[in-house]
Amino acid sequence: MTDSSIKALQRKRMLQNILSPVIAILGGLMLGALIMLAVGTSPLYAYRQMFAKSFLDPYYLAQTLVRSAPIMLSGVGAAVAWRAGYINLGMQGQMCVGGLCATLVALFFPVKTPLTTILCFAVGMAAGALWALIPTFLDYKFNASLIITTLMLNYATNYITDYFVAYPIKDTAGDGLAFQSPQIDAAMRFFRFSKKNAMNIGVFVAIAAVVLIYFILKKTRFGYESKITGLNRKFASYGGIKSAKMMFTTMGLSGAICGFAACIEIFGARYRYVNAMFTTTGYAWTGLMAMLIAKYNPLLTLVYSIFLAGLSIGGQALQRAVGLPMQISDIIQCCITLFVSVKIVLDFTVFSKGGKA
Amino acid sequence: MLIKMENITKTYGSLVANDSVNLTLDKGEILAVVGENGAGKSTLMKILYGLEPMNSGRILINDREVEFRSPHDAIAHGIGMVQQHFMLFPPFTAAENIVYAHEPRKGMVFDRRKARQRTLELSRQYGLRIDPDAKVSQCPVGLQQRIEILKVLHQGVDIIIFDEPSAVLTPQEIDDLLQTIRDLKAKGKSIILITHKLNEVMATADRVMVMRSGSVVKEMACKDTSIDEMSFLMVGHQIRPREIEAVEKGRRCLDVRDLVLMGQGSKRVLDSLSLHVDEGEIVGIAGVSGNGQSELIQCITGLRRLSSGQVFIGDADVTNLSASQIRQSGCACIPEDRYLWGSASEATLAENCIMAHYNGNEKLMKRGIFRSKGVAEYAETMMKAYDVRYLSDRQEMHELSGGNAQKLIVAREMFQDSPLLLAAEPTRGIDIGAIDYIHGKLLDKRASGGSVLLISSELSEILELSDRIYVIYEGRIAGEFTRQSAKAEQIGLLMVGGKLND
Numbered sequence: 001m002t003d004s005s006i007k008a009l010q011r012k013r014m015l016q017n018i019l020s021p022v023i024a025i026l027g028g029l030m031l032g033a034l035i036m037l038a039v040g041t042s043p044l045y046a047y048r049q050m051f052a053k054s055f056l057d058p059y060y061l062a063q064t065l066v067r068s069a070p071i072m073l074s075g076v077g078a079a080v081a082w083r084a085g086y087i088n089l090g091m092q093g094q095m096c097v098g099g100l101c102a103t104l105v106a107l108f109f110p111v112k113t114p115l116t117t118i119l120c121f122a123v124g125m126a127a128g129a130l131w132a133l134i135p136t137f138l139d140y141k142f143n144a145s146l147i148i149t150t151l152m153l154n155y156a157t158n159y160i161t162d163y164f165v166a167y168p169i170k171d172t173a174g175d176g177l178a179f180q181s182p183q184i185d186a187a188m189r190f191f192r193f194s195k196k197n198a199m200n201i202g203v204f205v206a207i208a209a210v211v212l213i214y215f216i217l218k219k220t221r222f223g224y225e226s227k228i229t230g231l232n233r234k235f236a237s238y239g240g241i242k243s244a245k246m247m248f249t250t251m252g253l254s255g256a257i258c259g260f261a262a263c264i265e266i267f268g269a270r271y272r273y274v275n276a277m278f279t280t281t282g283y284a285w286t287g288l289m290a291m292l293i294a295k296y297n298p299l300l301t302l303v304y305s306i307f308l309a310g311l312s313i314g315g316q317a318l319q320r321a322v323g324l325p326m327q328i329s330d331i332i333q334c335c336i337t338l339f340v341s342v343k344i345v346l347d348f349t350v351f352s353k354g355g356k357a
Numbered sequence: 358m359l360i361k362m363e364n365i366t367k368t369y370g371s372l373v374a375n376d377s378v379n380l381t382l383d384k385g386e387i388l389a390v391v392g393e394n395g396a397g398k399s400t401l402m403k404i405l406y407g408l409e410p411m412n413s414g415r416i417l418i419n420d421r422e423v424e425f426r427s428p429h430d431a432i433a434h435g436i437g438m439v440q441q442h443f444m445l446f447p448p449f450t451a452a453e454n455i456v457y458a459h460e461p462r463k464g465m466v467f468d469r470r471k472a473r474q475r476t477l478e479l480s481r482q483y484g485l486r487i488d489p490d491a492k493v494s495q496c497p498v499g500l501q502q503r504i505e506i507l508k509v510l511h512q513g514v515d516i517i518i519f520d521e522p523s524a525v526l527t528p529q530e531i532d533d534l535l536q537t538i539r540d541l542k543a544k545g546k547s548i549i550l551i552t553h554k555l556n557e558v559m560a561t562a563d564r565v566m567v568m569r570s571g572s573v574v575k576e577m578a579c580k581d582t583s584i585d586e587m588s589f590l591m592v593g594h595q596i597r598p599r600e601i602e603a604v605e606k607g608r609r610c611l612d613v614r615d616l617v618l619m620g621q622g623s624k625r626v627l628d629s630l631s632l633h634v635d636e637g638e639i640v641g642i643a644g645v646s647g648n649g650q651s652e653l654i655q656c657i658t659g660l661r662r663l664s665s666g667q668v669f670i671g672d673a674d675v676t677n678l679s680a681s682q683i684r685q686s687g688c689a690c691i692p693e694d695r696y697l698w699g700s701a702s703e704a705t706l707a708e709n710c711i712m713a714h715y716n717g718n719e720k721l722m723k724r725g726i727f728r729s730k731g732v733a734e735y736a737e738t739m740m741k742a743y744d745v746r747y748l749s750d751r752q753e754m755h756e757l758s759g760g761n762a763q764k765l766i767v768a769r770e771m772f773q774d775s776p777l778l779l780a781a782e783p784t785r786g787i788d789i790g791a792i793d794y795i796h797g798k799l800l801d802k803r804a805s806g807g808s809v810l811l812i813s814s815e816l817s818e819i820l821e822l823s824d825r826i827y828v829i830y831e832g833r834i835a836g837e838f839t840r841q842s843a844k845a846e847q848i849g850l851l852m853v854g855g856k857l858n859d
Contacts, residue, residue, distance in 0.1 A: 221715065221725045224708065231701035237660060238690070238698045239712040240681025 021293045021304070028336030035331055041324055050329070053317030054310035060317060062197035064310040066269050069206035070095070070261040070278075072305035075287030076213050076298045077257030081132075083217070083296040084226035084250040085233060090132060090150030091258045091284035093157030098128035098259020099266050100161045103181050103273040106266075107169060112185035120188070121263045128259020129252040131157070136251040140244060146251075158279055165275050179275035190268040202268025207302065209260065214298040226250050258284070286312070289337050308333065358420065359384045359547055360405070360436075360516065365414035367400055374400040376571040377414070382516065387538065387548045389558040389579070392568035392591055393645060393814065398551050401568075402518050405549075406438045407431040437514035441521045443505050447494035451487050452476040455508045479507050484540055497622050499530035506537065517541065518549045523557060526624070535560050553591070553645050555584045555853045567591055588849035592816050601800060601822075607636025608671075610777050610808035611657070611688075616666035618652050618832070626652050627832040630666070632810075634777070639799060639809040641823030643848050646782075646814040649832035651693060654781050654812060658690050659683040670777055684713055689773035691766055693781035693812070695759070699766045702755035706747055709754050710736040710769055743768035744794065760791035767795050771802065778802060781812040796822060816852070820845060830854055 033043035053060045074091045081088035102124030109116055135149035162179065165171075171182040190200040217223035229236040229246045237243055261283065266273060278284065286308050287301075294300030315329020360382040367375040375397045382388050390398045403409040405416065407425030416423055418434050425431045428438070445454050452472045461471035476489040485503050493501060502522065509517055519538065523531045538548060538561050550562060558565050559579060567574045567590040574590050611634040618627035627649045634640045644650055655661035657668055659680040667676045670686045678686070692698035700709045711732055715721040720731040736750045743764045747757060754762060767783060780799060784792040799809055799822060813819050819826055826843050828836040828851040835851040838844075847857055 219726050219729075221722060221727070224711075224715075224727065228701050228704060228708065228712070231703050234698050235701050235712070237680060238658070238692055240679070240684050240716075242679065242681070 017295070021300075024293065024339035024342075025307075025336050027339040028332055028334075031335040031339075032328065032332035036324070036328065039324075041322065046318055046322060046324060046328075049321050050311070050314030050318050052314075053321065054314035059197050060313055062199035064306065064313045065203045066198045066200070067281075067313060068302075068306040068309035069203050069268065070265045070281075070283040071287045071290060071309055072210055072302045073206050073261030073264060073287070074258050074284045075289075075291035075294075075301045075305055076210050077254045077261065078284075078288050079291040079294075079296040079298060079301060080213065080217070080226070080257060081250045081254035082291070083230045084246060085230040086136075086247055086250055086254075087147045088132060088150050088251060088254045089147055089288075090135060090153050090157075090255075091261075091287065092278055093150075093154040094128040094131045094255040094258035095262040095278045095284060096157045096161040097131040098124040098255075099262030099278065100164055100273055101127035102259070102263045103184065103266060104164075104169070106184040106188055107182060112187050114187060117188045117190075117267055120267070121260065124259040124263040125256040126259070128262070129256040132251045132255025132258070133248065136248055140247065158276065161273070162275050165273055169273075171272070181273040183271045184267070188267065189271055198269050200268040202264045205268075206261075206264050209257075210298050210302045213257070217298065222249065261287075286333070289333070292341075293336075358382075359386075359418065361417040361420075362401070362405065363415050363417070365401060365404060365416075366412045367397075367404060367409065368412055373571050375404070375411070378568075378571070378573055380405075380566065380573075382547055382549060384515075384547055385542060385545055386564065387542050387550060387562045389550045389552060389562035389565040390568060391551075391553055391555065391558060391565060391587060393553060396568040396591075397571040398568050399520065400571075402438070402520060402549070402551055405431070406436060406518060432512050432514060435513070435515040436518065437509035437512050437516065438518040438520065439502070439505050439509055439522055443501050445493045445501060445504060445508075447492070449493060450489065451491050451493060451496070451504050451507075452489035454493055454504055455479070455489075455511050457508065459512060475511065476507065479510055483507070483510060483537075483544060485537060497530075498624065499526055499533060502526070502530075502534065503537075515545075516547045516549070518551070520551045521553075522550070523552065523554060531557070553853055555587050555591075555855060557854075558587065559584060584853070584855045585846060585850060588853050588855065589846055591853070592845065592849040602804070604637040604803055604806075606638055607806055609669075610634050610636050610638075610671060611810060612667075612669040613653075613657065614667045614669075616653070616656060616668070617664045618649075618656060618661065619664040625832055627656065630829075630832065630834055632827050632834060634808045634810050636776070636806050636808050637803055638824045639803050639811055639822050641819035641826045642810065642812045642829050643816055643819045643826055643852055644814065644829035645852050648829050650781070650812050650814075650829060652832075653829070654690065654693065654779055657683075657779060657810075658688065681713075681716070684773070684775075685716075687776040688779065689770040689775040689777070690779040691770050691781060691783050693785070695763050695766055700754045700762065703753055705751050705753060706740065706745075706757070706765065707732055707736040707750040709765060710739050710750070712769065714769070714772065739768045739772050740765060743771070743798070764791060764794070767798060771798060776808060778807060778809045779812070780809055782814065783811070784813075784815070784818060792818075816845060816848060820848075828852055 029047070036043040036046055054064050055061055074095060078088055078091050102120040105120045105123045106116065109119065135146055135153060138144040138149050139146045165181050166179045169181045171178070171180050173182065190202040192198070192200045225236065225241045226246055229241060229243060233243055262278060270277060287305060290304035290308055291301045293304050311333060312329055315326050318324050318329065319326045358381055362378065362380040365375050365378045378397070378401055380401065390401070392398045400409065404411045407428045407430050416425070423434055455476050456472045461468040461475060473489045480487055485507055487500060487503055487507065493504060496504065522534055526534060535557060538550065542548060552558060562579050564576065564578055565582065565587065566576045567587060569591065613630060613632050616627050616630040617625060620626040630653065642650060652661060656663050659678055659682065662677050667674060669675065670688055673686050675683050675686050696702055711721060721728060721735055733750055740747055745761050745764045745768065747761065757765065770778060783795050783799065799811065802809055811819060811822060820843055824840050826838045826848065827834050828848055830851060836857070838848065850857065
């Protein structure tokens with residue numbers, strides 16, 4: 001290969017990295033537009049409304065940012081494991097367990113101060129990590145496929161956590177109809193900037209965490225070793241990296257980040273554990289989508305998470321303003337996913353054809 | 358003429374795997390096709406069995422031209438193949454495997470009783486005893502192969518291709534297999550035997566075809582040739598001696614004692630293997646690949662656990678330590694496959710350069726955090742010193758040509774400056790310039806008192822560089838030579854399982 005052809009290749013790759021997610025997103029939006037035309041709505045009007053009701057208005061912008069926090073964290077959590085070659089699909093379950101355990105500490109720990117919040121976060125992260133380590137152990141010991149076990153564990157976890165808010169720690173105040181825990185003490189909640197919206201420091205904590213993880217993955221021994229493990233496990237073990245240790249650390253960290261994501265949502269936005277709070281919202285799956293578009297890059301995951309959060313907040317607003325069903329925004333999200341998946345598959349096949357040279 | 362392959366040419370990119378190859382097979386004949394790995398014999402068989410399309414040439418069966426798009430077509434024309442890696446379903450019984458894809462039916466459903474019957478029939482007819490109800494997973498490898506052969510016979514073929522059939526067998530099982538092959542011939546089957554074990558050729562075949570670098574070197578009747586002649590034709594490089602200065606031997610650096618590695622079943626992949634390398638010495642291991650070399654490297658470098666035996670580096674017992682501990686004990690390794698083991702092709706050049714270098718190197722890493730500038734400088738020094746042609750250390754590994762990628766890996770392992778270097782196939786598939794360069798560096802290592810264990814299937818490379826040579830055959834050391842006593846013919850003979858009789 002000559003110098004100039006290498007340079008051309010590099011330029012092409014850079015252009016691809018920037019352009020292809022944009023094209024995927026535009027493709028999704030366009031397909032969504034076609035569907036809106038089919039049901040008789042002006043896509044231009046709808047998209048303008050969506051954008052206005054998710055990013056431009058301060059109230060909705062706050063909504064978008066608050067919603068994006070657990071999305072970006074669960075996305076980055078997934079990325080940590082995925083880039084090392086360990087497919088964690090149990091982010092939702094890890095969020096449920098992390099969130100529930102943190103709530104339990106918040107409710108029953110005798111001292112209620114901001115410091116207790118830190119304890120709650122620690123417990124939530126540990127719980128998320130342990131929950132991720134169960135399938136990891138099964139894979140290590142019995143060769144049970146991580147993809148399957150992490151995914152299946154989600155369903156079991158949903159029922160377990162929902163049981164808690166339906167019986168042992170159900171909030172009996174008020175009419176007692178909702179399945180949810182009592183509220184956590186006001187001293188332990190994240191600071192809100194205004195009474196008018198949900199914006200709280202949790203969002204900034206989440207962003208700081210994402211930046212920290214970016215640094216860890218980019219600059220540290222752990223980041224390097226996990227990346228190499230993901231790219232070529234044989235090369236990693238030949239170089240002296242212990243693959244079992246790498247599997248447990250990346251999966252544990254992944255689960256811990258998901259637990260952290262749940263805590264951000266509970267201590268910043270909801271103040272309690274609510275039945276199915278992490279399943280109906282689809283944080284984990286939106287996060288997964290964001291991190292796939294971002295090709296495991298935490299900073300880009302952050303950007304795409306905010307975008308995708310805005311899409312669903314805007315979609316909700318669209319329903320109220322134009323009477324368009326909220327599923328439209330789901331469809332647009334799905335179209336984007338579709339385009340992104342096609343791109344990932346294409347990248348893979350193109351690489352495996354040309355990679356041997 | 359039963360089969361006639363004419364002017365078969367097959368290329369993979371710029372590699373010519375088969376170059377105008379002709380092959381003929383008569384009815385009731387056993388033809389052996391021999392050659393080193395990569396000589397093109399497997400490719401030729403894949404074409405004949407419909408697994409690979411050819412670029413040009415034609416295949417005639419009973420003087421009629423045929424075109425195979427898949428093994429299905431080949432089987433329909435009476436050609437079957439016993440694969441090297443068995444295509445069996447371990448949880449199913451022998452009978453179920455044998456009739457697979459050609460099952461007897463009762464209406465719409467599988468007729469198990471008839472399958473059993475058919476299996477027993479075949480078994481009697483060809484004298485291949487098996488238990489039709491045994492689960493494949495519980496059969497030893499020799500029996501599994503027998504099931505594979507019966508499966509091919511069940512397809513009703515007249516021509517059977519055996520692809521390296523003895524590679525996975527124990528010596529006793531090999532004797533049985535050779536008998537089976539002769540019996541099949543007696544029953545009127547025609548056979549093509551792919552192998553690089555020449556004693557098997559002499560024991561069974563009528564005719565032998567020797568291949569080298571994609572072409573047929575010679576074709577002859579087995580009674581007119583000898584193992585000596587075949588091995589010379591197979592390996593057959595002209596050896597040009599290179600002036601190598603004598604180096605004073607130092608202390609023992611690598612000592613492998615009675616290394617045993619058990620494989621599947623009772624087969625010993627490595628069998629009581631002992632060898633040693635001293636300081637200032639390049640020791641070569643000659644052998645056809647697949648005779649335990651890969652496993653030997655993995656045992657020494659800590660990637661595989663030994664079944665028994667010991668490995669010492671210097672005075673330290675490193676038996677079954679972890680890969681990183683063994684690296685720290687002073688062992689670097691150029692792995693046999695630069696993309697499988699030696700690099701991550703989607704990682705950057707810098708990331709590939711620093712593998713196993715950053716531990717305890719303050720220039721590269723401080724308290725677990727990489728120093729970008731240090732890493733960039735280190736990678737640059739390394740790649741400049743070994744003349745790697747690159748543009749930026751942020752390039753990805755797969756953008757380098759094979760020769761440059763190999764130089765990067767050699768540089769990385771040389772920069773370990775370790776007392777011991779394992780160099781496995783250090784020059785496989787690269788151009789002559791790069792080969793010469795790497796050979797020079799290996800000799801420099803020796804000159805500075807280092808020890809090199811050179812594992813190569815390229816005999817000329819071994820003969821050129823080594824102070825001492827071990828020949829490995831089926832996991833055993835089959836012979837040892839010094840530079841002075843080494844003769845290509847004798848080594849070639851031992852490499853393929855022959856015996857020296859002088």
